[in-house]
Amino acid sequence: MAEKEKKYDRQLRLWGDHGQRDLENASVCLINVTATGTETLKNLILPGIGSFTIVDGGRISGQDAGNNFFLDPEKIGEYKSKVAMELLQELNPDVKGEYVEEDVSQLLERTPQFFTGFSVVISGSLTLTVLKKLAALLWPHKVPLVVCLSYGFLGYIRIAVEEHAVIESHPDNAHEDLRLDDPIEDFVKFCDSIDLESLDKKDHSHTPYLIILFKYLQTWKNDHNGQVPNTWKEKKQFKAAILAGVRKNAEGVPEDEENYDEAAKHVNTAFVPNKIPPELKAILDDHKCLNITDSSSNFWILANGLRQFVQNEGCGFLPLRGSLPDMTSDSERYVKLQNIYQAKAAHDMQIVSNYVSQACSSLGCGNGRVSERDLKRFCRNAHFLRVLRTRSLEEEYKQPSKAVIDEFTSDSNSDALWYVLWRAVEMFYTTHGKYPGIEDEELEMDVSRMKSFVKDLMKSWGIPGAIEAVSDDSLQEICRCGAAEIHSVAAYMGGVAAQECIKLITGQYVPVSGAYIYNGLKSTSLTLAV
Amino acid sequence: MEVDQPNEQSDASKWSGRWNHIKKVLERPSPFAHPDFEASSEILEFMQENCKLLVIGAGGLGCELLKDLTLNGFRHIHVIDMDIIDLSNLNRQFLFRQSDINKPKANVAAEFINKRVKGAQVVPHFCKIQDYDSAFYKQFHIVVCGLDSIIARRWINGMLISLLEYDDDGNLDQSSIIPLVDGGTEGFKGNARVILPGMTACIDCTLDLYPPQVTFPMCTVAHTPRQPEHCIEYVRMFGWEKEKPFGDIPIDGDNPEHITWICHAACKRADEYGIQGVTYRLTQGVIKRIIPAVASTNAVIAAACSTEIFKLATSCALPLNNYMVFNDVDGVYTYTFEAEKNDTCIACSQKPRNLTFAPKTLLRELIDHLCEDSTLQMKRPGITTTINGKNHTLYMKSIPSIEEATRPNLSKSLADLGLTDGQELIVADVTTPNAIVFRLKITESETKS
Numbered sequence: 018m019a020e021k022e023k024k025y026d027r028q029l030r031l032w033g034d035h036g037q038r039d040l041e042n043a044s045v046c047l048i049n050v051t052a053t054g055t056e057t058l059k060n061l062i063l064p065g066i067g068s069f070t071i072v073d074g075g076r077i078s079g080q081d082a083g084n085n086f087f088l089d090p091e092k093i094g095e096y097k098s099k100v101a102m103e104l105l106q107e108l109n110p111d112v113k114g115e116y117v118e119e120d121v122s123q124l125l126e127r128t129p130q131f132f133t134g135f136s137v138v139i140s141g142s143l144t145l146t147v148l149k150k151l152a153a154l155l156w157p158h159k160v161p162l163v164v165c166l167s168y169g170f171l172g173y174i175r176i177a178v179e180e181h182a183v184i185e186s187h188p189d190n191a192h193e194d195l196r197l198d199d200p201i202e203d204f205v206k207f208c209d210s211i212d213l214e215s216l217d218k219k220d221h222s223h224t225p226y227l228i229i230l231f232k233y234l235q236t237w238k239n240d241h242n243g244q245v246p247n248t249w250k251e252k253k254q255f256k257a258a259i260l261a262g263v264r265k266n267a268e269g270v271p272e273d274e275e276n277y278d279e280a281a282k283h284v285n286t287a288f289v290p291n292k293i294p295p296e297l298k299a300i301l302d303d304h305k306c307l308n309i310t311d312s313s314s315n316f317w318i319l320a321n322g323l324r325q326f327v328q329n330e331g332c333g334f335l336p337l338r339g340s341l342p343d344m345t346s347d348s349e350r351y352v353k354l355q356n357i358y359q360a361k362a363a364h365d366m367q368i369v370s371n372y373v374s375q376a377c378s379s380l381g382c383g384n385g386r387v388s389e390r391d392l393k394r395f396c397r398n399a400h401f402l403r404v405l406r407t408r409s410l411e412e413e414y415k416q417p418s419k420a421v422i423d424e425f426t427s428d429s430n431s432d433a434l435w436y437v438l439w440r441a442v443e444m445f446y447t448t449h450g451k452y453p454g455i456e457d458e459e460l461e462m463d464v465s466r467m468k469s470f471v472k473d474l475m476k477s478w479g480i481p482g483a484i485e486a487v488s489d490d491s492l493q494e495i496c497r498c499g500a501a502e503i504h505s506v507a508a509y510m511g512g513v514a515a516q517e518c519i520k521l522i523t524g525q526y527v528p529v530s531g532a533y534i535y536n537g538l539k540s541t542s543l544t545l546a547v
Numbered sequence: 548m549e550v551d552q553p554n555e556q557s558d559a560s561k562w563s564g565r566w567n568h569i570k571k572v573l574e575r576p577s578p579f580a581h582p583d584f585e586a587s588s589e590i591l592e593f594m595q596e597n598c599k600l601l602v603i604g605a606g607g608l609g610c611e612l613l614k615d616l617t618l619n620g621f622r623h624i625h626v627i628d629m630d631i632i633d634l635s636n637l638n639r640q641f642l643f644r645q646s647d648i649n650k651p652k653a654n655v656a657a658e659f660i661n662k663r664v665k666g667a668q669v670v671p672h673f674c675k676i677q678d679y680d681s682a683f684y685k686q687f688h689i690v691v692c693g694l695d696s697i698i699a700r701r702w703i704n705g706m707l708i709s710l711l712e713y714d715d716d717g718n719l720d721q722s723s724i725i726p727l728v729d730g731g732t733e734g735f736k737g738n739a740r741v742i743l744p745g746m747t748a749c750i751d752c753t754l755d756l757y758p759p760q761v762t763f764p765m766c767t768v769a770h771t772p773r774q775p776e777h778c779i780e781y782v783r784m785f786g787w788e789k790e791k792p793f794g795d796i797p798i799d800g801d802n803p804e805h806i807t808w809i810c811h812a813a814c815k816r817a818d819e820y821g822i823q824g825v826t827y828r829l830t831q832g833v834i835k836r837i838i839p840a841v842a843s844t845n846a847v848i849a850a851a852c853s854t855e856i857f858k859l860a861t862s863c864a865l866p867l868n869n870y871m872v873f874n875d876v877d878g879v880y881t882y883t884f885e886a887e888k889n890d891t892c893i894a895c896s897q898k899p900r901n902l903t904f905a906p907k908t909l910l911r912e913l914i915d916h917l918c919e920d921s922t923l924q925m926k927r928p929g930i931t932t933t934i935n936g937k938n939h940t941l942y943m944k945s946i947p948s949i950e951e952a953t954r955p956n957l958s959k960s961l962a963d964l965g966l967t968d969g970q971e972l973i974v975a976d977v978t979t980p981n982a983i984v985f986r987l988k989i990t991e992s993e994t995k996s
């Protein structure tokens with residue numbers, strides 16, 4: 018086994034070799050060296066990101082070196098970008114590091130195309146003008162922007178990406194695709210070939226529960242006008258019927274038959290109709306799915322093929338997933354069942370594949386564009402596809418989202434409060450050129466200044482009365498911390514931000530749709546579609 | 548931000564502006580601080596001069612904890628870890644490099660931190676936590692655990708509970724409390740919690756939050772394999788012993804030759820049954836019971852723990868009350884709740900737990916109960932008792948000669964062993980530093996415990 022495979026073993030078990038390949042082909046840019054920023058990079062460099070670039074025109078101060086593991090106090094006065102790059106790169110020889118000793122605003126002015134070549138751009142807090150300019154530059158180039166900062170005991174992450182498609186979302190508790198409501202032909206044949214009554218004791222107790230469920234379901238449907246057990250009462254009756262089928266010994270005592278217990282246990286989940294989830298329906302009805310062009314991404318070309326399958330051969334169903342959960346069974350019948358499910362999945366996939374090929378050739382973009390492996394992955398995960406679209410920063414700063422207003426006005430304990438205060442801090446900085454509470458002597462005055470910025474913000478959002486929800490305590494706290502970056506808060510945010518970048522880079526797992534707010538005072542957090 | 552000039556002082560740990568960030572929250576009052584909090588520069592002094600922390604584990608969480616704690620202002624930290632560095636650690640345990648492989652984690656981690664963070668005085672201990680007694684653990688203000696072993700967690704939990712002191716009226720002496728901050732991760736999931744021994748829920752109070760390890764049923768592995776894992780497990784349990792491919796040695800999960808051999812043998816078995824999916828990676832995963840791990844989750848959980856330690860030591864904000872779970876598979880999700888103290892907890896309730904059995908119950912069944920009950924989950928309990936004023940060992944697994952001598956007792960009933968209603972059983976186990984007293988209730992009815 019290759020050394021690299023050994024080194025990355027524990028994460029390859031999460032995102033696979035293909036996820037690792039995506040990571041190793043990626044390049045990220047960090048704008049401005051803060052503890053939060055370098056911690057984020059650290060958690061990207063360790064798992065082996067391709068390369069990173071640090072942009073910062075500033076020099077190391079005493080307090081910079083105080084909370085940052087990657088700024089050497091012996092190099093106070095030197096460029097932050099250079100020192101941080103060197104100490105970060107030392108973490109992993111597989112990763113390439115670069116630095117630019119120039120202020121982001123100058124670089125944006127001089128060579129804006131510098132930023133558009135990265136897989137993801139990560140930024141600490143910037144002045145609003147620069148931040149908006151950067152965001153406006155990246156948006157049309159479809160480069161995700163991840164703003165990440167720590168502020169006292171609070172943390173804030175904002176992801177701005179026009180569109181991000183996820184094929185492998187790796188859901189925690191995926192509902193099995195067993196198709197008892199639309200059984201596979203070969204499955205029915207196989208079930209029919211088994212007569213439970215005539216099986217010997219061993220075979221009876223090793224008949225897969227799927228077969229038991231199906232057989233009892235046939236009987237039930239015959240007695241109930243073709244309906245499956247629906248109500249709680251019917252399901253209870255159905256369970257009882259199954260359990261009555263457990264073999265009894267000579268004394269009339271039921272045997273220990275785990276397969277029958279499993280069958281009864283799955284009654285509640287097995288008959289949930291295999292409907293297309295609303296989130297997926299929205300993807301299949303998306304204008305990008307309906308109108309593919311030669312510039313469509315593979316995701317949308319595949320989605321288009323999937324849609325045609327559902328509408329035609331699938332009769333409203335997705336391609337079969339093809340996986341079977343483990344269950345009490347002898348090896349032979351379990352493997353046979355598995356083969357039936359896999360064959361059907363392969364059959365469905367072939368149909369999707371045909372649609373995709375047709376689409377590709379009619380668009381003139383060649384057949385080799387979508388690999389077999391991608392197709393397989395797509396069909397297996399069809400049920401869990403996700404498309405994420407956040408609002409742009411431009412929209413966010415023009416007017417608040419409904420989610421923000423609802424969350425903030427409906428729950429006075431919500432951490433959405435800290436989003437509101439962060440926005441007021443930005444206004445404060447824009448006006449005063451410094452953060453509130455930086456100087457001891459102006460602490461009290463800054464609290465009242467902050468209050469008036471919050472008032473202005475609420476007024477501009479059309480909810481002037483909501484100022485009542487902003488307690489004096491929270492204003493006090495935001496000024497007390499004086500923009501302090503507590504290392505452990507920065508490390509927390511750096512962990513979260515890095516994983517969000519990995520999600521954006523690999524297209525696996527689901528990124529936050531908008532903002533993530535961390536409240537270290539209470540160890541709570543909130544995601545908010547800002 | 549203004550640029551400070553490097554300070555000319557001889558002490559390399561002092562430079563102007565170094566602690567500016569945390570001074571903001573330590574030297575100013577806050578409405579969210581603990582009621583006892585008095586903002587002052589003395590707090591940082593206490594952190595640097597007096598406060599002594601113990602970090603248990605120098606792995607994924609431990610490396611992060613040492614960084615976070617020293618950059619948050621702590622200096623005097625001891626770290627214990629019995630492991631050595633492996634190549635597969637390097638994707639997250641950021642204080643270790645290729646050249647450190649096979650060196651003790653605790654030593655390398657301490658050396659790196661002491662070099663990088665000026666003034667840090669991390670003291671490494673390359674050993675097991677069980678190698679030290681209460682005199683060692685007593686010296687710390689706060690203990691933090693970054694472990695993957697539940698047994699070790701329970702052991703240190705029991706140790707900190709044993710250090711509690713009570714006055715004659717049974718009131719807990721607050722100064723004897725050593726808070727335990729505990730973190731755990733698995734893939735993209737993690738948890739952080741704060742335990743005030745004797746006051747809030749302890750590890751054993753919430754034992755059902757750690758589900759017992761999943762094992763494959765023996766008959767499935769031996770007779771009806773269905774999954775690739777079943778085939779691998781078969782080779783581990785039977786094939787290795789039978790064929791002794793490398794002589795009479797146990798399986799070494801880090802030896803590629805061993806894993807390759809098992810993988811091939813498992814493939815052969817899988818082929819016989821038409822099972823697909825045996826790979827080298829899966830084989831190693833099953834043999835070593837590998838838990839996936841990634842840098843980011845460790846960073847998050849260690850940071851959450853460090854923030855809590857900072858709050859506990861300084862009172863500048865209220866500590867977590869008392870459990871936070873984290874999951875970033877789909878978006879980022881956290882849930883914070885108060886785990887409840889269990890009145891009958893064997894570790895912290897101070898009450899002997901009743902064990903109710905019928906007189907015909909076999910000692911083996913009683914031991915099975917100690918291992919299988921979700922609130923006890925013992926591993927190798929040894930039991931002693933007093934009969935007619937004399938000490939008797941009923942069963943003890945850990946010492947071979949005693950095990951042999953007491954083995955026949957396993958098939959004897961409680962009545963035959965002379966155990967009577969109200970009898971006290973003293974149970975020792977690896978999950979606890981001190982023996983636990985159970986009171987035996989002997990009754991004819993069927994109910995247990």
Ligand SMILES: [Zn+2]
Binds near residue numbers: 889892896
């Ligand atoms: Zn307890």
